[in-house]
Amino acid sequence: MTDDEVQPPTRRPGGRTTRVRAQVLDAVRAELAERGYDGLTVEGVAARAGVHRTTVHRRWRDIGGLLADVLDAAGEDDWRSPDTGSLHGDLVALNREIQDALTVRPSLMEALVAASFRSAPAARAQRQLWEDRYTRCADIVDRAVRRGELPERTDARRLLVAATAPVYHELLLLRSDPDPELPERAAAGAVAAARAGVFAQGRQM
Numbered sequence: 365m366t367d368d369e370v371q372p373p374t375r376r377p378g379g380r381t382t383r384v385r386a387q388v389l390d391a392v393r394a395e396l397a398e399r400g401y402d403g404l405t406v407e408g409v410a411a412r413a414g415v416h417r418t419t420v421h422r423r424w425r426d427i428g429g430l431l432a433d434v435l436d437a438a439g440e441d442d443w444r445s446p447d448t449g450s451l452h453g454d455l456v457a458l459n460r461e462i463q464d465a466l467t468v469r470p471s472l473m474e475a476l477v478a479a480s481f482r483s484a485p486a487a488r489a490q491r492q493l494w495e496d497r498y499t500r501c502a503d504i505v506d507r508a509v510r511r512g513e514l515p516e517r518t519d520a521r522r523l524l525v526a527a528t529a530p531v532y533h534e535l536l537l538l539r540s541d542p543d544p545e546l547p548e549r550a551a552a553g554a555v556a557a558a559r560a561g562v563f564a565q566g567r568q569m
Contacts, residue, residue, distance in 0.1 A: 387413040388420060389437055392430045397470035401479040406430070428485040435476065435489035439496045444503070451508035452555050455527045458501065459547030462528060466535045467542045477536065498524060514558055517565040526563070527554035 391413035395404050404427055410417040424430045446457035465473040480490040498521055505520035530550035534540040557563065 384413075384415060384419065385423075385433075385437075388415060388424070388430070389434050392434050393472050396431075396434075396475045396479065397472045400475060401427075401482050404430075404479075428483040431476070431479050431483050431486035432489040435486060435493045439493050443497075443500065445501045446504070447507065451504065451511075451513045451558070452551055454504040454507070455551035455554060456548050458504070459528060459531050459550055462531050463535065463542060463547055466531070474536065508558075515561050515564055518558055519563045519565045523554055523558050523563045526557060527551055 388409060391409045392404070395408050395412060399408070406420050406424075406427065407417055409430060410420045413420075420430070424433060446454045446461070448454050448457055465471065476486070476490065480487040501524050502520040505514065505518055505523055508514045509516055509518060527550055530553075531546060534543065534546060
C-alpha cells in the first residue's frame with residue numbers, strides 16, 4: 365500500500381487499545397516536534413511510546429498513517445472558539461492562540477503544516493481539521509451578528525481567513541520574529557472590513 369493509500373484508523377475502541385493509541389500519538393507529536401518530518405520514524409515512535417514496532421505497523425502502517433491519525437485526533441477534542449464578549453476581542457484571542465502555537469519551540473503546529481506537504485494522508489487529514497476549526501470558529505461571527513456588531517449574512521469563512529491570515533503569513537511564510545501587536549492589528553483590520561460589509565455573502569471581491 366502506498367503513502368497515498370494509507371488511511372487513519374476509523375475504529376474508536378476503548379480499553380487497552382485506546383491507551384495504546386494515546387501513547388503512540390503522544391509519541392508522534394513529541395518526535396515530530398523534536399526531530400521534524402525527516403527525523404520521524406516508526407521505530408522512533410514505537411520506542412518512545414513503549415510499544416513494539418509491529419504494533420505500530422499493524423495499525424498505522426507507516427508515517428503517513430500516523431500523521432493522519434494525529435490530525436484526526438485533534439478534531440476529536442473539546443476546543444471551542446474564544447468568547448470574550450466582542451468580535452474584536454474574540455479575534456484577538458484567536459490570533460494569540462495561533463501565534464503562541466506557531467512560536468513555541470518546538471512547534472507541533474509548524475511541524476504538522478510542514479509534514480502535510482510531504483504526506484498525502486496527512487494533507488487530507490489536515491484539510492479536514494481546518495474545516496472542523498473553521499466550523500467551530502463560525503460561532504465568533506454568529507455571536508457578533510446577534511450582538512449587532514456585524515451585518516446579517518456575513519460570510520464567516522471569509523472573515524475568519526482575513527483575520528487570521530496575517531499571523532500565518534508573517535510567521536510561516538516570512539519567518540518574521542513574533543510581534544505581540546500582530547494579533548490585535550490583524551483582528552482590527554478584519555473587523556473594520558466586516559463592519560463595512562466587505563464579507564457579506566454574495567459580495568464579489
